[in-house]
Amino acid sequence: MLGMGLVALVALPPAMNALGETYLVSLFSRILIYALVAVSLDLILGYGGMVSLGHAAFFGIGGYVVGILAFHSYEAEPLFTWPFIFEGTENGLLTLPLAMLVSAFFALIIGFFSLRTTGMHFIMITLAFAQMLYYFSVSLEAYGGDDGLSLYARNQLPGINLGDDDSFYYLCLGILVIYLYVSHRLVNSRFGRVIQGVRENERRMQALGFATYRYKLVCFTIAGAGAGLAGALIANQTEFVSPGLMHWTRSGEILVMVLLGGMGTLFGPVLGAIVLLLLEEVLAIYTEHWMVLLGPFLVVVVLFAKRGLYGLLTGRKP
Amino acid sequence: MLLILEQLMNGLQLGVMLFLMSAGLTLVFGIMQVINLAHGSFYMVGAYTAATVTQLTGSFLLGLLAALPAAAAVGMLVEAVVLRRLYSRDHLDQVLATFGLILFFNELTRMIWGRQPLFMDVPDWLSGTVELFPGAPYPSYRLAVIGMGILVAVFLYLLFTRTRLGMQIRAGASNREMIAALGVNIRFLYTLVFGLGAMLAGLAGVMAGPILAVEAGMGEEILILTFVVIVIGGIGSIRGALIAALLVGMVDTLGRVFLPGLFRLFLPVAEADGIGASLASMSVYILMAAILVWRPRGLFPAQI
Amino acid sequence: MTEPLLQVTGLNRCFGAIQASRDLSFGIVAGEIHALIGPNGAGKTTAINQLTGEIEPDSGSIVFDGRDITRLPVHKRALMGLARSFQITAVFEHLTIEENLALAVQAHMGHSYRFWARADRDLRLTRPTRDTLRLVGLEERASAPASSLSHGEKRQLEVGMALAGQPKLLLLDEPMAGMGPGGTVELSNLIGELKGRITMLLVEHDMDVVFSLADRITVLVYGEAVATGTPEQIRANPLVRQAYLGEEHD
Numbered sequence: 098m099l100g101m102g103l104v105a106l107v108a109l110p111p112a113m114n115a116l117g118e119t120y121l122v123s124l125f126s127r128i129l130i131y132a133l134v135a136v137s138l139d140l141i142l143g144y145g146g147m148v149s150l151g152h153a154a155f156f157g158i159g160g161y162v163v164g165i166l167a168f169h170s171y172e173a174e175p176l177f178t179w180p181f182i183f184e185g186t187e188n189g190l191l192t193l194p195l196a197m198l199v200s201a202f203f204a205l206i207i208g209f210f211s212l213r214t215t216g217m218h219f220i221m222i223t224l225a226f227a228q229m230l231y232y233f234s235v236s237l238e239a240y241g242g243d244d245g246l247s248l249y250a251r252n253q254l255p256g257i258n259l260g261d262d263d264s265f266y267y268l269c270l271g272i273l274v275i276y277l278y279v280s281h282r283l284v285n286s287r288f289g290r291v292i293q294g295v296r297e298n299e300r301r302m303q304a305l306g307f308a309t310y311r312y313k314l315v316c317f318t319i320a321g322a323g324a325g326l327a328g329a330l331i332a333n334q335t336e337f338v339s340p341g342l343m344h345w346t347r348s349g350e351i352l353v354m355v356l357l358g359g360m361g362t363l364f365g366p367v368l369g370a371i372v373l374l375l376l377e378e379v380l381a382i383y384t385e386h387w388m389v390l391l392g393p394f395l396v397v398v399v400l401f402a403k404r405g406l407y408g409l410l411t412g413r414k415p
Numbered sequence: 416m417l418l419i420l421e422q423l424m425n426g427l428q429l430g431v432m433l434f435l436m437s438a439g440l441t442l443v444f445g446i447m448q449v450i451n452l453a454h455g456s457f458y459m460v461g462a463y464t465a466a467t468v469t470q471l472t473g474s475f476l477l478g479l480l481a482a483l484p485a486a487a488a489v490g491m492l493v494e495a496v497v498l499r500r501l502y503s504r505d506h507l508d509q510v511l512a513t514f515g516l517i518l519f520f521n522e523l524t525r526m527i528w529g530r531q532p533l534f535m536d537v538p539d540w541l542s543g544t545v546e547l548f549p550g551a552p553y554p555s556y557r558l559a560v561i562g563m564g565i566l567v568a569v570f571l572y573l574l575f576t577r578t579r580l581g582m583q584i585r586a587g588a589s590n591r592e593m594i595a596a597l598g599v600n601i602r603f604l605y606t607l608v609f610g611l612g613a614m615l616a617g618l619a620g621v622m623a624g625p626i627l628a629v630e631a632g633m634g635e636e637i638l639i640l641t642f643v644v645i646v647i648g649g650i651g652s653i654r655g656a657l658i659a660a661l662l663v664g665m666v667d668t669l670g671r672v673f674l675p676g677l678f679r680l681f682l683p684v685a686e687a688d689g690i691g692a693s694l695a696s697m698s699v700y701i702l703m704a705a706i707l708v709w710r711p712r713g714l715f716p717a718q719i
Numbered sequence: 720m721t722e723p724l725l726q727v728t729g730l731n732r733c734f735g736a737i738q739a740s741r742d743l744s745f746g747i748v749a750g751e752i753h754a755l756i757g758p759n760g761a762g763k764t765t766a767i768n769q770l771t772g773e774i775e776p777d778s779g780s781i782v783f784d785g786r787d788i789t790r791l792p793v794h795k796r797a798l799m800g801l802a803r804s805f806q807i808t809a810v811f812e813h814l815t816i817e818e819n820l821a822l823a824v825q826a827h828m829g830h831s832y833r834f835w836a837r838a839d840r841d842l843r844l845t846r847p848t849r850d851t852l853r854l855v856g857l858e859e860r861a862s863a864p865a866s867s868l869s870h871g872e873k874r875q876l877e878v879g880m881a882l883a884g885q886p887k888l889l890l891l892d893e894p895m896a897g898m899g900p901g902g903t904v905e906l907s908n909l910i911g912e913l914k915g916r917i918t919m920l921l922v923e924h925d926m927d928v929v930f931s932l933a934d935r936i937t938v939l940v941y942g943e944a945v946a947t948g949t950p951e952q953i954r955a956n957p958l959v960r961q962a963y964l965g966e967e968h969d
Contacts, residue, residue: 148507210704213711217450217506217650221642222707228639229700236693287825287833287841290814294822297811304771304805306797306826306884315832345639349452349514356511386526392519396497399504399512 098410099364106270110263122262123334128374129269130330133276135354135366137323142352143360144284145316146296150220150348151207151227155321157343158203159196159328161234164246164338166192171249189252189259189333196329197322203230204321208314215299224345234340245339252333259333269330276323277363283319284363292316357398359405368406417551422672423665424547428557430664431564435619436641437648437656438571439612442584445651447605449498450506452513454616454641455634456493456520461486461617462629463524466533469624475538482621483614490613494606502605521631532628560622567615571653584608640667643703649713659714663699670698722785724749724918725770725888730779732765732942739765740776741942747888747935752914754921754929757939763922764806766939767892770920771803772796784887798827800887804894808873810880812866816857819865819876821848823883847883855879855909871902878909882917889919895928907932930954 106125113121134156141147169176169185176183186192211222240246251259259265283289291312294302302309332338341347350373358369376394380387402409440454464485469478493516501509536542537556544552575581583604619637627633644663648655675691682690694701706714723746730743739762747753755763768774770781772793781789788796811819821838824847825831838844852858855875860868868876874894881889891910895903907928910919914932923929929936930950937947938959946952946959953959 142507148510150510210707213707217444217448218646218712220450220506220510221646222703225639225643225646225700225703229697232696233693236689236696238689238692282835282837285837285839286835287831287838287844289834290818290822290825290838291831293814294811297813298809300773301805301809301811302822303793304797304803304809305823305880306794307831308792308794312831345635346517349510352507353511353514356507360507386522388518388522389526392515392517392522395515395518396512399508399515400497400500 102364103274110266114263119262122266124374124378126262126266126269126334127331128371129266129273130327130334131351131354131374132367132370133269133273133330134324134327135351135358135370136273136276136280136363137320137327138351139355139360139363139366140280140283140292140323141317141320142355143362143365144289144296145292145313147212147313147317148220149211149223149317150345150352151223151225152320152324152351153345153347154207154227154230154343155200155204155324156328156331156347156351157230157234157338157340158200159325160332160338160342161240161246161328162196162199162325163192163252163329163332164248165240166195167248167250167252168240168246187250187252189254192252193326193329196325198325200325200328201318201322204318204324205314208317208321212310212313212317224348227343227348228345231340231343231345234343241339243340245337245341248332248336248338251336265334269334272326272330273367276326277367280323280363288312288315353395357405359407362405362407365405365407368410372406418672420547420551421553422669424553424557424561426665426668427661428560428564428664429668430661431561432619432622432637433640433644433664434564434657434660435567435615435622436637437644437660438567438653439608439615440641441645441648441651441653441656442608443612444645446584446608447498447502449502450509450513451498452510452638453493453516453520454612455636455638456517457486457490457613457616457634458620458623458637459520459524459629459631459634460489461620462535462624462633463528463533463620464617465621465624466535466629467528469535470533475535475541478535479618479621482617486617486620487610487614490616491606491610493613494609498609499602499605517635520634524631528631530631532630535624535629537625556625560626563618563622567618568657575653580607640699643699645713647703647706647713649715652713652715655713655715663702666702667695667699670695674698723747724784725920726782727766727770728780728782730766730769730781731777732769732774733777739942740769740779743779743939743942743944745937745944745947747918747920749887749918750915751934752910752919752921752932754923754933754936755939756923756926756929756936761939762942763939764892765942767803767890767920767922770796770890771801797884800884801890802881802884802886802888803890804874804877804881804892806892806896808870808877810865810868810873810876812864814865815862816865816868816876817845817848817852817861820851820879820883821845823880824848824851827884851879851883854882856905871898871905874898874902874906875909878906882913887918889913889917891919891921891923893922893924895923895925903928 109125110122113119134152138149138152141149165176166185167187170187173184176185207223207226211219211226214222235243251265253259257264257268259268291307295309295313299309328342331342354369354373355366357373358367359365377387377391380390436454436458440451443449443451461482465478465482468481469475497512497516501512541556541559543555545555545558547553575585640663644656644659647662648659674695675688678687678691725747728744730740732740743766755766757763765774769776772791776789780787783796783801784799788799811822821844824844828843852861855878857872857876857879865873865876878894894906898906903925910932921929921933933950935947936950936953937944938953946956948956
């Protein structure tokens with residue numbers, strides 16, 4: 098089934114171009130990017146048991162890294178002059194890793210504070226810190242403030258023309274597949290075992306001899322880097338970044354994707370991203386007030402379909 | 416000097432609003448152990464109801480009187496239909512379901528009232544200013560908000576220290592098993608606490624109406640500050656909510672006004688304003704982080 | 720007499736008005752099974768939690784294996800060889816039995832910041848895991864989720880997890896709680912087998928088990944150690960009979 102899904106995703110651009118629905122290629126690029134950020138959230142949520150309501154912050158930071166680097170590169174105005182002059186860049190080989198690095202750094206800081214708490218406190222604190230970064234980005238007048246920042250073009254990568262929607266789509270698909278494989282290795286490694294043990298019973302893990310706080314912090318940071326990568330891609334896809342990327346409702350949306358698809362699985366969040374974003378598109382055709390339907394739909398999913406779609410399809414428990 | 420006094424009053428006024436929001440919510444968290452993101456929706460219901468009734472009747476008082484039961488009713492309805500099923504679930508389910516409720520309520524208000532914000536006028540009898548002391552005028556309406564907050568704080572204090580119901584609620588907030596052991600009708604108590612919390616949020620919404628724009632999504636802005644208040648104050652503690660609300664109100668208000676000025680002392684104006692504004696927007700969160708390092712469970716943690 | 724493996728001296732801990740540990744002192748000799756008994760509310764679990772580090776004492780000291788561990792965090796004590804089983808079974812329900820034990824083994828193999836290699840193909844991990852599986856008699860169910868085990872089997876798994884790290888001192892907090900007679904026999908056999916190889920502190924209500932297994936018994940009343948001695952001495956101690964057995968009857 099997974100193979101069929103992958104074949105369908107690979108065949109999507111030529112099929113859509115043949116049908117004249119080129120819009121769907123860019124819609125699916127967006128879906129793949131959200132799938133990436135949802136998988137990264139599932140690493141802490143489904144595997145680590147950390148209910149973060151601030152994951153969009155790292156998504157937004159990744160976007161802003163790309164946006165700000167491109168801005169300085171275009172304006173030829175140095176981002177900083179010490180210890181060396183750095184005038185920004187539009188080279189994807191630099192921007193994507195930098196986006197991951199900066200997001201990971203912020204995740205480390207935010208995790209350092211929030212992981213001192215658990216449960217309800219943790220939810221509220223991750224939400225609050227994400228909102229803090231949201232307001233911070235609003236206050237960045239030099240980079241458009243509330244209105245955001247437009248890119249003049251997508252980043253460059255050797256051998257790939259990212260300006261072409263089909264190529265960009267394949268880049269997103271390739272990155273998602275690699276990310277899924279890396280995550281698969283991660284959750285089955287010793288580290289992954291520890292993280293799942295913490296989800297089950299943190300106190301027991303400490304009694305076994307694990308410094309659980311540090312493992313959780315490392316996991317939180319890794320997830321932040323993944324979200325940053327997705328953010329860097331979305332900035333390129335839309336050629337635009339704005340504070341809206343890290344608004345807390347976006348964190349909620351990503352959380353919904355994970356739960357809808359099936360948390361604690363790697364393909365569940367991908368499925369969740371596809372279904373939620375397509376559902377939004379379809380509902381929006383019928384009414385501009387589609388959220389009035391989506392809201393109760395979420396309530397029903399939570400109350401009655403806890404295993405998520407992936408669980409329903411495969412019969413696996415979360 | 417006058418500026419400082421005025422800003423102190425503004426900080427107090429924001430603190431009062433936050434207290435109205437957080438008093439009910441911290442009880443809901445403490446007693447039912449359920450995280451409710453939709454609390455901001457009750458604030459919005461209060462504001463919209465008051466704005467509409469005030470427009471229809473021309474009376475702010477009638478608007479206020481209509482908004483309180485409306486918010487309480489919506490709160491109790493939400494509790495009975497959705498949240499009651501979530502008490503035994505994990506926090507993630509609660510977050511997602513109440514997130515769904517927010518989407519629903521926000522979109523519903525857009526369907527009913529449209530996308531344009533409503534504006535509520537300050538009632539005539541509160542539109543003037545009062546001289547706090549000679550040469551220091553302050554808007555009567557904002558003073559009334561502060562007064563209302565003090566009134567509610569006193570009411571809650573009496574409710575929780577002098578009445579049987581209040582003591583049951585308090586016992587529940589600090590020790591969940593205890594109320595069950597006391598043989599209290601928990602279902603009824605939960606619905607009541609929820610209604611009370613929703614009503615206080617609705618009251619905050621009414622008060623905010625003439626100061627801010629009444630629009631869909633207005634509840635979430637204050638909800639997150641409310642969370643900061645609850646985290647700082649300690650979940651389940653009304654006293655903590657009061658102190659933290661005032662603290663957050665002051666830090667936020669004073670930070671916005673004075674931080675840019677502070678940075679101008681040693682930085683060029685443009686840069687100082689930029690950094691000052693950024694820091695000011697983050698000040699309450701930095702305060703929260705600092706308090707968390709010092710006391711991870713807040714200033715007045717309830718014993719669980 | 721040799722230096723005890725664990726020496727507790729003058730431990731005090733209050734919860735509000737209740738003093739759960741009152742000038743508590745006792746020592747555990749290496750190789751012995753030391754039992755901690757006392758009526759309900761005597762502060763046995765509080766004592767254990769202070770040994771593992773989950774609760775900090777208000778005053779007093781705990782010396783383990785020649786090192787003062789009074790202020791050491793939980794995980795560091797565990798790595799020094801202080802393992803515990805919980806009163807309420809605390810296995811990782813959604814992980815398999817093998818994974819449960821592997822985690823316990825892994826805890827003592829240095830850090831677990833290994834992000835790439837598959838844990839289930841790591842012989843250094845799977846070999847000791849298999850040994851422990853055999854020891855606690857759960858080999859055949861290795862890949863079943865822990866949630867599928869009966870209560871008694873979960874207990875066995877618990878003890879297995881505590882043993883997997885080859886601890887110097889094993890704290891058993893009411894291992895027989897909630898077990899049927901068959902399970903009790905099986906688990907006391909396991910504990911008996913380990914006797915001499917691993918030092919144990921046993922907190923238990925089942926007096927038959929305590930008096931048949933323990934080399935030394937400390938009696939706790941209102942957080943205070945009122946007597947320590949061999950099972951015979953404790954049986955004969957009039958103070959114990961009055962304070963402890965008297966309490967048991969009302």
